Amino acid sequence: MSFKNTFDTYDWDTVEKEIYSYTAQDVRHALDKEKIDLEDFKALISPAAKGFLEEMAQHSHALTKKRFGNTIQMYIPMYLSNECQNICTYCGFSMTNKIPRRTLSDAEILKEVAFLKSKGYDHILLVTGEANKTVGVSYLKNAIELIRAHFANISIEVQPLDQDEYEQLIEAGLYAVLVYQETYHEATYKTHHPKGRKSNFDYRLDTPDRLGKAGIHKIGIGALFGLEDWRVDSFYTALHLKYLQKTYWKTKYSISFPRLRPHQGEVQPKVEMTDADLVQLICAYRLLDEDVELSMSTRESERFRNNIISLGITSISAQSKTNPGGYVVDPQSLEQFEISDERDTDEIKQMIESQGYQAVWKDWDKSYFEIA
Amino acid sequence: MNDILKIADKEFSSRLFTGTGKFSANHLMTEALIASESELITVALKRVDVANEEDTMLQSIMRPHVNILPNTSGVRTATEAVFAAQLAREALETNWIKLEIHPDPKYLLPDPIETLKAAEELVKLGFVVMPYIHADPVLCKRLEDVGVQCVMPLGAPIGTNKGIKTVDFLEIIIEQSNVPVIVDAGIGSPSHAAYAMELGADAVLVNTAIAVSKNPVAMAMAFKIAVQAGRIAYNAKLAPVKTYAEASSPLTSFLN
Numbered sequence: 229m230s231f232k233n234t235f236d237t238y239d240w241d242t243v244e245k246e247i248y249s250y251t252a253q254d255v256r257h258a259l260d261k262e263k264i265d266l267e268d269f270k271a272l273i274s275p276a277a278k279g280f281l282e283e284m285a286q287h288s289h290a291l292t293k294k295r296f297g298n299t300i301q302m303y304i305p306m307y308l309s310n311e312c313q314n315i316c317t318y319c320g321f322s323m324t325n326k327i328p329r330r331t332l333s334d335a336e337i338l339k340e341v342a343f344l345k346s347k348g349y350d351h352i353l354l355v356t357g358e359a360n361k362t363v364g365v366s367y368l369k370n371a372i373e374l375i376r377a378h379f380a381n382i383s384i385e386v387q388p389l390d391q392d393e394y395e396q397l398i399e400a401g402l403y404a405v406l407v408y409q410e411t412y413h414e415a416t417y418k419t420h421h422p423k424g425r426k427s428n429f430d431y432r433l434d435t436p437d438r439l440g441k442a443g444i445h446k447i448g449i450g451a452l453f454g455l456e457d458w459r460v461d462s463f464y465t466a467l468h469l470k471y472l473q474k475t476y477w478k479t480k481y482s483i484s485f486p487r488l489r490p491h492q493g494e495v496q497p498k499v500e501m502t503d504a505d506l507v508q509l510i511c512a513y514r515l516l517d518e519d520v521e522l523s524m525s526t527r528e529s530e531r532f533r534n535n536i537i538s539l540g541i542t543s544i545s546a547q548s549k550t551n552p553g554g555y556v557v558d559p560q561s562l563e564q565f566e567i568s569d570e571r572d573t574d575e576i577k578q579m580i581e582s583q584g585y586q587a588v589w590k591d592w593d594k595s596y597f598e599i600a
Numbered sequence: 601m602n603d604i605l606k607i608a609d610k611e612f613s614s615r616l617f618t619g620t621g622k623f624s625a626n627h628l629m630t631e632a633l634i635a636s637e638s639e640l641i642t643v644a645l646k647r648v649d650v651a652n653e654e655d656t657m658l659q660s661i662m663r664p665h666v667n668i669l670p671n672t673s674g675v676r677t678a679t680e681a682v683f684a685a686q687l688a689r690e691a692l693e694t695n696w697i698k699l700e701i702h703p704d705p706k707y708l709l710p711d712p713i714e715t716l717k718a719a720e721e722l723v724k725l726g727f728v729v730m731p732y733i734h735a736d737p738v739l740c741k742r743l744e745d746v747g748v749q750c751v752m753p754l755g756a757p758i759g760t761n762k763g764i765k766t767v768d769f770l771e772i773i774i775e776q777s778n779v780p781v782i783v784d785a786g787i788g789s790p791s792h793a794a795y796a797m798e799l800g801a802d803a804v805l806v807n808t809a810i811a812v813s814k815n816p817v818a819m820a821m822a823f824k825i826a827v828q829a830g831r832i833a834y835n836a837k838l839a840p841v842k843t844y845a846e847a848s849s850p851l852t853s854f855l856n
Contacts, residue, residue, distance in 0.1 A: 293812050295759055297622020350649070380646070473706060478676060480705040519706050584624045593646045595687050596680060 230437040232430055234471050235464070240413055243270075244460045250274035259283060264515055269466050272512035273459045281508055288511035288540035295518045299588045300580050301543035302573075303351040303383070304344050305525075307552045308332050308371055310562050312357025314424030316410075318452065318488055320550075320564045321357040323424065327562045331362055334374055336557045341378050343555045347547065347573045350590040351381040353406070355550075355564075358387035358426060365393045369400045376401040381592035383446070387425065388435040394442035403592060406448030406484065407435045411455040412464035416498075420455055436468065440476030447472065447481055448523070453506075454488030454497030462509055466516055473517075482521035482543070483513055489527050489565040503532055507539060514540040526567040533569050533576075537583050546576035603831065605802055607780055608696075608728040608749040610667065614639045615797065616827040617669070617782065619807030620647070623816065626660040632810055633661065636820035642669040642698050642805065645684055650691035658692075669730065671698035676711075678718035685722055697722060698752070699731040708758045712739050716746065723747035732784055735766035737773050744779055751777060752805065754785035755796060759808045761788025764795050774800040790819075790826030797830025798838060 250271040258268035259280060271277060272284065309331035312321040332340070344352065354371060356363045363386070372382055383404035384397070394405065411417050414429050421427045436447050449468055451461035469481055485506060488497045510522060522541045524533060526548045533544070547570075549555055551563035571579075577587045605612040618638040623629035633641060641661050648670075649655045661668060670688035675681045678701065685697040699722065701715050702708040710733050722729045728749050733739055735753040743751055753773055756762035763786060764770065774781050780802035787793050788809045796804050806823050813819035 294761065294808065297808070297811050298624030299622060380649075478703045478705070581625065586624050586626070588647070590649055591644075591646055592674065593650075593684075593687075596646075596674060596684065 230434045231468055231471050232434055234467065235412070235433060238464070238467065240460060243463055244457060246270055247274050247459050247463065250276045252276050252279060255280050258515075259287070266463070266466060266470060266516075269512060269516045270463055272515060273462055273509060277508060277512070278504070281504065281511070284511035284515065285507065285539055288514040289538055291514055291518050292540045292542065296542050298584060299586045300537060300541070301351065301521075301588050301591060302349065302577075303353055303381075303523075303543055303545050304347070304349040304573075305353040305355050305385075305545060305548050305550070306337075306340055306344065307355045307550055307554060307564070308337065308367075309356040309359065309363045310552050310564065311359035311362055312424075313360070314358050314426040315422050316426065317420045317422075318455070320562060325562070330552050330558065330561055331356075331359075331367075332552050332557065334370070336553055337371060337374055339557050340553065340555045341375050345378055348577075348589055349573075350379055351383070351592070352379045353383045353385060353545075355384070356386045358424065360387065360425070365389060365396060369396055372397060372400040372402055376594055380590045380594055383448070385448075388432050389438070391438040391442050394439055394444060398442060398444055401594065402444070404446035404448060404480075404482070405439050405444055406450075406482070407432070407439070408448075408450040408452060408484065408486070409433060409461075409465070409468070410452045412451065412461055412468075413456045416456050436472055437475075440472060440479055444479060446521075447476075447479055448484060448521075449481065450484040450486065452486050452488065453501045454499065457499050458501045458505060458509065462512075466513070469517065469520060480521065482523050484523045484525065485509065486525065486527055489568065506532075507536070510536065510540045526569045527565065529568045530571060534579055537580060537585060544576065544580070546571065546573045603835065605780060607730075612639050612803070614824070614827075615803040615831055616793070616824055617642065617803055617805040618810065618820070619805065620644070620657060620661065621807055622811035626656050628816055629811070630660045632816040632820040633666075634663070635817045635824070636810065637824050639665055640667050640669050642671045642807075644673040645670050645688045645691075646674045648691070650687070667696065668692055668694055669696050669698050670694065671700050671732075673700045673702075675701055676703040676714075677701065678714040678721065681714070681718040682721050682725070685718075685727055686725070689727070695726055696728040697730065699729055702732075710734060710754075712736060715739075716742055719743055719748050720746040730782070735769035735773060737769060737776060740773050740777060740781075744777065748779065750780040750782055750802070752782045752784040755783050755792065756786025756788075758785035760786055761809055762786050763788055763792040764799070767799065770796070770799060770801070790822045793823055794826040794830035794833070797827055798833050800834055803827075 247270045254271040255277045258271045310321045311329045316322050381403050385406040417429050523543045524541045551561040580587045614637045616638050617640045620643045672681045672684040701711045719729050732752045740751045756765040782803045783796040783801045784805040787806050793804045810819050
């Protein structure tokens with residue numbers, strides 16, 4: 229049994245029709261309930277909920293405050309490699325882009341780490357493309373072991389792995405894995421991932437199951453907005469979340485909301501997602517689930533990020549580079565996408581504090597992994 | 601009135617214990633904690649940078665008469681908890697530990713089996729163990745048997761501010777316990793805290809309700825007063841609750 233079994237009982241077009249058929253009355257009903265279910269969630273992400281945005285935001289704000297307090301968790305991505313054997317039509321690292329590739333050496337990783345430590349970061353996200361020969365499990369394991377003395381909390385966003393491979397990385401000190409389905413629309417998925425291991429839709433879909441079985445502390449899921457209708461993809465993400473929470477109840481979950489950003493490829497968003505849409509979605513997730521972590525990257529603009537702090541998100545990155553060595557080693561290397569909010573860490577910290585929130589740097593301890 | 605609470609080798613004149621999570625800024629936390637007059641403040645080991653002697657969180661708490669109570673929040677098993685407790689003892693120089701084992705990150709409900717295992721082990725290692733548990737009277741007795749110095753049953757799921765939902769079980773625990781009973785989790789308002797104290801709880805632990813209030817300093821003060829009021833009421837013996845009025849013309853007066 230895996231999420232695939234649940235997934236197969238739903239039909240994209242039916243879900244889409246349902247979402248678009250909801251009325252203001254359904255939204256009202258959902259907002260008046262103390263606990264909302266997946267059907268209510270459909271109403272809250274429907275076009276009918278547009279008129280309730282302020283009320284949803286107020287709910288989301290209050291629920292987030294109760295569960296997470298007046299705090300925002302800080303994290304920083306570190307790209308280790310832009311080598312990739314996949315073709316993803318929307319990604320700068322796609323194999324078809326004829327650009328110089330690089331993978332950081334141990335010495336280079338430590339140089340980048342020194343810079344990130346000087347900025348105060350204690351939670352780090354390691355990112356790579358998918359190049360299993362050069363950037364496989366042994367490379368990742370080595371990287372985690374190399375940096376674990378420097379960080380309280382290590383996450384990765386890399387190619388999907390097998391359960392035993394995750395187990396090795398967890399033993400090395402890995403806390404969380406982020407793995408986005410990109411889109412839950414199987415046919416669209418195939419057109420955007422025509423080649424490479426990533427073209428296997430089902431293997432990716434069941435990655436969180438393998439992580440849950442491996443006993444990971446946290447799993448991050450989400451869809452890449454722009455490939456398909458964000459409302460339907462978000463319903464499937466919520467379905468995925470609820471399935472995982474019931475099945476792997478010892479694991480924490482987070483959701484991210486990447487919208488397509490300009491990059492070294494050609495694809496433009498098929499379905500646009502406006503700022504108001506994104507706010508609606510963030511609030512809907514919070515109303516569905518009080519304790520799921522909601523994460524906001526530097527893909528979004530200054531203005532948007534300033535205003536989203538108190539709406540329901542719980543963690544944020546700052547000053548990110550999306551290219552390997554981007555901080556100090558090789559600032560000119562190929563980036564995955566252009567970030568939008570380019571402010572430095574101190575500015576973001578001040579922005580958070582000025583809104584009555586505390587920027588939290590450390591909320592885990594590396595010693596929890598030294599037990600075995 | 602000499603109404604001191606004794607736990608292990610320490611005496612407390614305040615029966616309000618507090619926490620350090622969810623505050624919007626360290627200076628606000630400091631002010632609120634001072635206003636609470638709390639003498640026992642719990643801090644999550646995972647939030648502290650033990651390698652850094654100038655950790656701002658710790659510096660914001662340290663004052664005379666204030667005891668730091670490290671907690672094991674984040675661990676999922678007895679083995680992890682014992683390890684974390686030892687680390688906390690070394691780093692924070694205290695053998696007191698608030699034992700929290702909640703493998704479920706959603707509702708943060710304590711695992712009774714792992715907690716009992718860890719408590720037994722930690723007592724042997726010389727810790728003053730304060731276990732966070734369900735309001736389970738049998739578990740409280742089992743913990744007492746292995747030598748914990750108090751029990752900390754929950755009033756409602758942590759962070760919910762729902763109040764004393766477990767009242768029927770808390771009453772049994774308070775009646776039977778030979779160690780102090782501290783109601784932890786779920787207390788959302790000063791009236792909840794006063795109620796727990798009226799029931800005979802020896803102390804309460806409050807965090808979210810203070811930290812997330814619009815005015816944490818004023819709220820800390822309100823909790824301080826409520827806990828005092830509840831304790832005084834408990835000592836003064838509450839008048840019994842009656843379900844019927846006393847008849848003005850007694851039915852049995854003819855017998856005299």
